[in-house]
Amino acid sequence: MNAHAKIAEQFERMKSEEELRSLEAAYCSHGDTVHYTEHPKFFNGCEGSFLFDESDTPFLDLQMWYSAVNFGYRNERLNAAAHRQLDRLPQVASQYLHREKVELATLIAQDAERKFGRKGRVHFNVGGSQAVEDSLKLVRNYTGGKSLMFAFEGGYHGRTLGATAITSSYRYRRRYGHFGERAQFIEFPYHFRGPKGMSKEEYGHYCVQKFARLFESEYNGVWDPKAGKSEYAAFYIEPIQGTGGYVIPPMNFFVELKKVLDEHGILLVVDEIQMGVYRTGKLWSIEHFGVQPDVLVFGKAITNGLNPLSGIWAREEMINPTIFPPGSTHSTFASNPMGTAVALETLKMVEEEDIGTSVMTKGAHFLEGLKELQSRHKIVGEVDGLGLALRMEICQSDSYTPDKATLDWMSDEGMKGDLMVDGQAYGLVLDVGGYHKNVITLAPNLMISHSEIELAIELLDQLLTRAERR
Numbered sequence: 306m307n308a309h310a311k312i313a314e315q316f317e318r319m320k321s322e323e324e325l326r327s328l329e330a331a332y333c334s335h336g337d338t339v340h341y342t343e344h345p346k347f348f349n350g351c352e353g354s355f356l357f358d359e360s361d362t363p364f365l366d367l368q369m370w371y372s373a374v375n376f377g378y379r380n381e382r383l384n385a386a387a388h389r390q391l392d393r394l395p396q397v398a399s400q401y402l403h404r405e406k407v408e409l410a411t412l413i414a415q416d417a418e419r420k421f422g423r424k425g426r427v428h429f430n431v432g433g434s435q436a437v438e439d440s441l442k443l444v445r446n447y448t449g450g451k452s453l454m455f456a457f458e459g460g461y462h463g464r465t466l467g468a469t470a471i472t473s474s475y476r477y478r479r480r481y482g483h484f485g486e487r488a489q490f491i492e493f494p495y496h497f498r499g500p501k502g503m504s505k506e507e508y509g510h511y512c513v514q515k516f517a518r519l520f521e522s523e524y525n526g527v528w529d530p531k532a533g534k535s536e537y538a539a540f541y542i543e544p545i546q547g548t549g550g551y552v553i554p555p556m557n558f559f560v561e562l563k564k565v566l567d568e569h570g571i572l573l574v575v576d577e578i579q580m581g582v583y584r585t586g587k588l589w590s591i592e593h594f595g596v597q598p599d600v601l602v603f604g605k606a607i608t609n610g611l612n613p614l615s616g617i618w619a620r621e622e623m624i625n626p627t628i629f630p631p632g633s634t635h636s637t638f639a640s641n642p643m644g645t646a647v648a649l650e651t652l653k654m655v656e657e658e659d660i661g662t663s664v665m666t667k668g669a670h671f672l673e674g675l676k677e678l679q680s681r682h683k684i685v686g687e688v689d690g691l692g693l694a695l696r697m698e699i700c701q702s703d704s705y706t707p708d709k710a711t712l713d714w715m716s717d718e719g720m721k722g723d724l725m726v727d728g729q730a731y732g733l734v735l736d737v738g739g740y741h742k743n744v745i746t747l748a749p750n751l752m753i754s755h756s757e758i759e760l761a762i763e764l765l766d767q768l769l770t771r772a773e774r775r
């Protein structure tokens with residue numbers, strides 16, 4: 306038997322979960338997020354809003370691959386687009402053109418022109434962090450090499466070296482030294498944990514004023530009033546913080562912030578990687594807030610979690626071929642035909658099926674259910690939502706002190722698959738986020754049915770009850 310046949314035979318035999326676990330322990334890096342939990346789960350199948358384990362127990366997924374699978378697992382229309390592309394032109398080097406790339410870029414740019422009143426262009430890449438890196442190049446290049454950025458406390462922009470420099474958590478940088486200057490992190494109006502006695506709008510205004518103070522004189526450290534120039538190139542924002550705990554700022558916030566940026570020649574880069582593609586009921590979540598980005602970064606759900614595709618849209622002055630010439634950035638798999646084909650179909654589907662309207666209706670239904678749970682469970686500190694980006698803070702019985710341990714326990718408990726509804730066992734897949742890692746960041750399937758929303762509320766109710774009794 307040759308070596309290849311030996312390995313094949315070995316794998317044929319090694320099917321038990323126990324064997325796979327011991328192989329995983331020996332051969333898989335633990336540097337990703339799998340081992341955040343003690344007993345990571347194997348899944349075997351998926352459909353719509355559900356993942357299925359080996360014994361076919363349905364796990365209602367309320368995080369949908371961190372909001373990458375916005376349109377449901379194995380979405381028929383999007384999978385069909387992938388199959389068509391697979392049969393026609395699945396592979397072609399990024400240096401050549403294919404129809405799907407051009408049509409997708411055109412769709413995104415023309416939509417942005419209508420919404421933001423500016424002509425622009427699109428550049429594709431593969432992962433979200435890579436697109437963030439591209440946006441950093443664009444900003445540095447356009448501003449004559451300025452490398453300092455503002456970003457928010459609680460913000461997350463990815464884990465490549467450049468992206469971690471503008472991501473607030475020191476935890477992601479701690480082991481690796483500095484590769485570039487880290488951003489200056491600015492307070493985000495996280496009202497539930499903000500100073501008492503201010504309305505949400507007042508707190509938003511307060512945060513902008515605090516930021517504006519940095520430009521009061523040259524001695525505040527970021528501004529040369531004589532030259533009328535800032536040391537900082539751009540402000541990186543997530544309109545709604547994702548990993549930071551689905552924190553929704555007041556509606557006046559970004560208009561006020563943008564005014565300060567415009568007065569000081571600082572660019573606005575909007576990271577839509579998690580909240581874009583209808584998570585909040587609009588293609589881009591920034592559309593809720595009435596400001597125009599200079600650069601917009603997208604990824605994740607644009608291909609519903611099939612072939613990865615990310616990208617940036619930027620206004621013409623920043624990305625035209627004179628300033629951003631051929632070869633400025635490149636990745637082998639950028640603008641890959643499978644990804645661009647599915648993304649094109651995604652954007653057609655959301656228009657034709659008016660996904661925006663249904664997301665707002667379903668989001669309201671879900672939020673109502675969460676509020677009802679909050680009224681009965683003291684450990685629920687706050688619930689909030691915009692479209693189907695929803696949050697639930699798990700706290701001690703004072704309904705305020707963050708309780709990470711209880712939420713960790715709840716998410717492990719959800720993975721057991723023993724929650725019972727009408728004689729059927731279910732599991733519940735939750736994502737944990739937030740500044741104190743005590744927030745359930747709920748990103749359900751945008752195609753979720755109203756009866757599945759009821760099921761989600763029932764399963765959360767059971768988990769909360771178990772948590773309070775433990």
Ligand SMILES: Cc1ncc(COP(=O)(O)O)c(C=O)c1O
Pocket residue numbers: 371432433434435437461462463464543547548576577578579580604605
């Ligand atoms: C807002 C935001 N930016 C950037 C990223 C990084 O994207 P990726 O994980 O595809 O590199 C993420 C991922 O969760 C994100 O939520």
